[in-house]
Amino acid sequence: MIHSRTRGGISNVPTPLPPFNAETAAQKVRLAEDAWNGQDPEKVALAYTPDSQWRNRSDFIHGREEIVAFLTRKWEREQEYRLIKELWAFRDNRIAVRFAYEWQNQSGQWFRSHGNENWEFDESGLMHYRVASINDQPILASSRLFHWPEKRRPDSHPGLAELGL
Template identity: 60%
Template sequence: MADDSKPPFPPFDLESALVKVQAAEDAWNTRDPHRVSLAYTEDSQWRNRDQFVTGRAAIVDFLTAKWERELDYALRKGLWSFAGNRIAVRFQYECHDAGGQWYRSYGNELWEFDDNGLMRRREASINDVAIDEGDRRYFGPRPESERGQDFPLR
């Protein structure tokens, strides 16, 4: 049975919002759909680009398919704003497709949490830019020395 809570809990202050964002980045960088899904409520609602996903099982399916096509995925998230039980982040991730084309994806997410610190709503807007492999910035999870740092806009 899944854990029914995921600290820190709302309402968020600066420190707890930063912890929540880093925890999300760390989980997504594992590329483990089951682990990632445990941060969401059983009936969590997502909008991801043009897809609408509801519930943990659907989240696992979505992420499994995502990481089957987005290879060597590496993500960075940054806190944009927070209030009460909501957090806004901006993010960048890099991956390549089966043909070897690399991409950097830029996006914004709006998160809403329940009282147990589980995300009940996630809305993501994402744009992709083809890049050369030599232009990559991210090579796996964020090193300890870079935790808490922002990342370039471009």
């Protein structure tokens, strides 16, 4: 089911609600990808419940304030950030995602980070639980695969499966 609603300054964007089907789960994944590529910590945090719990690598994050602080630090450190997410599996109010993103550190070294996320949503479509496991791979600038202007990945840009990731 998809509903339009306004939440804390987010415009009336269709919000897929649980229980998810293949279409609504894929839409939820793309909306998350778009939000993270926008790199606005305050806006991204609104997709999570006020008491959301995360494990991101070895960080344990609780609530929107900590999400905003975490994402602010992340995107200060991870420059030229480009992310692709892909639906892996779904059931009821849960979605599993695989992802990769490319970024450059302040020293100019490029990385491709690979990972998996497990998400659980409340009845209003807000994520209240997120677990992410991530590995960083140093790459050469010439090995980058994610080429698009900042923000949203164009629909014509290949996804992870098409890129062989």
